[in-house]
Amino acid sequence: MAENYYETLGIDRNATPEQIKKSYRKLARKYHPDISKEADAESKMQAINVAYDTLSHPEKKAEYDQMLDHPQGFAGFGQQGFNGQQSDGSQFYNNYQGNAGDFHDFEDLFGRFGAGFGGGTRRQRQSQNVQFPGEDQHAKIEVPLAVAYSGTTQQITLQIPSYNAHGEAEIQRKTLQIKIPKGMKEGQQIRLSGQGQSGINGGKNGDLYIEINYQETPQLYVEGADVYQQLNISPWEAALGGKVDINTPAGRLQVNLPTNAKNGQQLRLKDKGIPNTSGAGHLYLTMNICLPTVQTDTQKQAFQDLAKQFNDFNPRG
The missing domain is CATH 1.10.287.110 (DnaJ domain)
Structure with a gap:
């Protein structure tokens, strides 16, 4: 199974x-x-x-x-x-997604899950000569984390279930320009008035809600307004500390490394997370100590000298 x-x-x-x-x-x-x-x-x-x-x-x-x-x-x-992943990274979802081939036709597909359309078929509701508002619809898109810091205007294309002038169900391809303001948290929505399902018999169109998600990797992700980023450092940087310049979603920053830093240790950069009106989040740098590859005799000798200097160090002790 x-x-x-x-x-x-x-x-x-x-x-x-x-x-x-x-x-x-x-x-x-x-x-x-x-x-x-x-x-x-x-x-x-x-x-x-x-x-x-x-x-x-x-x-x-x-x-x-x-x-x-x-x-x-x-x-x-x-x-x-x-x-319902789209080619541009956006997603459309509602009660009636699936394989349309499993139904008699699109009318059956829309009617079977009629709760999302106010119940009944489009033709039945048109024949009642009563105004019905269109349903709200939902989509979500993934954008780079840098958008949270500066905002952007982005064009998206969605495939949305709809009806034509004859009351027949069809999939409508809709291209929209949406403005994403800076400071949006993961999962927040943008409401586009009147861009949802069309109304019936002159009824008001529904709204389209766009949920914003930020592209994440194991090295960079968000929690609320806080941003977590992996910071790769060398063994000598971890031992000796000092200043390093790094690229972050908040821009290029200079960071002070502590001496004797440990793998997984975090540095908090105050107010360098996602900005918003109630106060910016923080940027947390998680230190990841990277070992170089020994390629020459000189490099091999350097590690042998290091081993002699720390002959009382046992990482398994």
Whole structure:
């Protein structure tokens, strides 16, 4: 039996949003193709991303739980139905994603999950000659973390379920320019008035909500307004300390390293996290001591001399 999303992330169904995110980050650090030595790292990371995308969003998680409890009612749905990834990195999600080929036609697809459209088919509701407002719709996009510091205007393209003038269900391709202000936290939404599903019989259009997510790596991620970045340093920098210049999402900064720094030790740079009106977050640098590769006899001798100088040091003692 194939793993479900909870098994993929190694959590149970009662896991909190914080536990889901923590598990995802732990697995991402293990299987990220850029750093993992696992043979199936790429496919594992893809499965982890799909699982996290569903379980981290309350509405999608609730629908997925319903599918697990009532699998017979979702027999035609593949798990890809919970991860509507677009080519530009944006995602569209709602109650009616899945394989349209499993239904008689799009009218059946929209009618079967009519709760997302106010119930009934478009033609039935048009024939009532009563105004119906369009449903709100949701999408999310990933943007570079630098956007949190400066803001940007970005063009996105979404494929959104809609109806044509004849009341027939169809997929509409919509390209929009959205302004992302600086200081947005992970998961915050931008509301685009009137850009959701169109109303019926002159009813008001619904709104489109764009959820902002920041691109993360095992070396750089966000928690609220705080930013965590890995800082690679040499053994001598760790031992002797001193000033180093580094690139961060907040710009190029000079950092004072303490003497005898330990691997995993953190430095806090106050107010260098995501800026916002209530006060900026902080930037946490996690020190990662990197060992050089010995390539010459001189370099080998340097390590032998170091071993003599620290002959009473036993890292396993």
